[in-house]
Amino acid sequence: QTNDPFVVDIPKIELHVHIEGTMTPELRWKLSQKNKIPLTCGADKIALTSLEETQKAYTCIRGRIGAASAEASKSFTFFQIYYEGFDLLQSEEDYYDLAMRYFERAAKLNVRYCEPFFDPQGHTRRGISMEVIMKGFQKAQIEAERELNVKSQWIMCFLRDMSPESATEQYEAALPYKDMIVGIGLDSDELDRPPKLFDEVFRRAREDGFRRTSHCDFNQKDTHEHIRQVAESLGGPGTERIDHGLNAADQDDLMNMIKEKGIGMTICPCAYIRHAPESEVFVRIRKLFDAGIKITIASDDPAYMEDNWVLHNLYMVRDKCKFTDQEMVRLQRNAIEICWASDDEKAALS
Ligand code: ES4
Ligand code: ZN
Numbered sequence: 001q002t003n004d005p006f007v008v009d010i011p012k013i014e015l016h017v018h019i020e021g022t023m024t025p026e027l028r029w030k031l032s033q034k035n036k037i038p039l040t041c042g043a044d045k046i047a048l049t050s051l052e053e054t055q056k057a058y059t060c061i062r063g064r065i066g067a068a069s070a071e072a073s074k075s076f077t078f079f080q081i082y083y084e085g086f087d088l089l090q091s092e093e094d095y096y097d098l099a100m101r102y103f104e105r106a107a108k109l110n111v112r113y114c115e116p117f118f119d120p121q122g123h124t125r126r127g128i129s130m131e132v133i134m135k136g137f138q139k140a141q142i143e144a145e146r147e148l149n150v151k152s153q154w155i156m157c158f159l160r161d162m163s164p165e166s167a168t169e170q171y172e173a174a175l176p177y178k179d180m181i182v183g184i185g186l187d188s189d190e191l192d193r194p195p196k197l198f199d200e201v202f203r204r205a206r207e208d209g210f211r212r213t214s215h216c217d218f219n220q221k222d223t224h225e226h227i228r229q230v231a232e233s234l235g236g237p238g239t240e241r242i243d244h245g246l247n248a249a250d251q252d253d254l255m256n257m258i259k260e261k262g263i264g265m266t267i268c269p270c271a272y273i274r275h276a277p278e279s280e281v282f283v284r285i286r287k288l289f290d291a292g293i294k295i296t297i298a299s300d301d302p303a304y305m306e307d308n309w310v311l312h313n314l315y316m317v318r319d320k321c322k323f324t325d326q327e328m329v330r331l332q333r334n335a336i337e338i339c340w341a342s343d344d345e346k347a348a349l350s
Helices: 005-009 025-034 051-066 070-075 078-086 092-108 130-148 164-180 195-207 223-232 246-250 252-261 278-290 310-320 325-338 343-349
Strands: 012-014 039-041 046-048 111-114 154-159 181-187 211-216 241-244 264-267 295-297
Touching (some): 005 310, 005 325, 012 310, 012 325, 025 039, 039 051, 046 051, 092 130, 130 164, 164 181, 164 195, 181 195, 195 211, 223 246, 246 252, 246 278, 264 325, 278 295, 278 310, 295 310, 295 325
Parallel strands (some): 154 181, 181 211, 211 241
Antiparallel strands (some): 039 046
């Protein structure tokens, strides 16, 4: 059901959304025109010459990323399309635009507080300065709080397919913007990139007062070991949240550790059902929730995930996990408990 007024009206908190994953076809087209960067589609680099073609390319991307065919996955990977979008972002105004379009969408969906991720290495490695990125984000953040009543704090993610040295360099470059950044995350391609590679920079971030989280994507190679490292020892005592981590539901000792440590989990159902049967997804979500683990529902990369924003992700679990009104409220309370707002702000959100 996709117009359930209870789910529409409930005040929302979104704790797992990549700002670069919110780039709609409309914004992609606008930036390509403005910055004179031609758009192409797929490995065969077919030129996109209008907004309509760009919109169509997104539907085609959407169809093909999710497709199980080996041919499709060769010509399109999620990360190719995701990082191609980065190249379009050039000026402070572009970063402002990207963030502001998300905050406007969030306001319409009744999101009152969010902690968007950003991937600075994907920008600084192209020669964009931290100043350009952070000033653009900050302008949008201030305006969103004032004009839209959407509060936010940023989470800076390290790209785990880059080196730990690069992460440390990026960490130091971000310290002048510490006031805008509430937490540190770890994302991008996790194949053969165990979290413990980044132990040192996470330890440093903890000592400097940053909150910490890490992606452990659903059904990835070595996922149980990655979840264990993140929960048990990343940066010393483990992180305060895990992004995805759905496979924790497979092992009682992982579930127990997450529960005992009070680690929050951000769950993005529409991201999983593109690659896995629903039967593998919703049973696990229900299991984590019923175990009393603090899970919250979010959208991940909504522009690239069939245009499914947080509202649709909430509809999915409402429908497939059969969450009652009370349980939907519990999901939002979980989000308040595991978010990194100040106690005063949490009280205001309650
Ligand atoms: C991501 Cl789907 C996914 N997985 C890992 N890292 C990411 N960053 C943005 N989207
Ligand atoms: Zn993510």
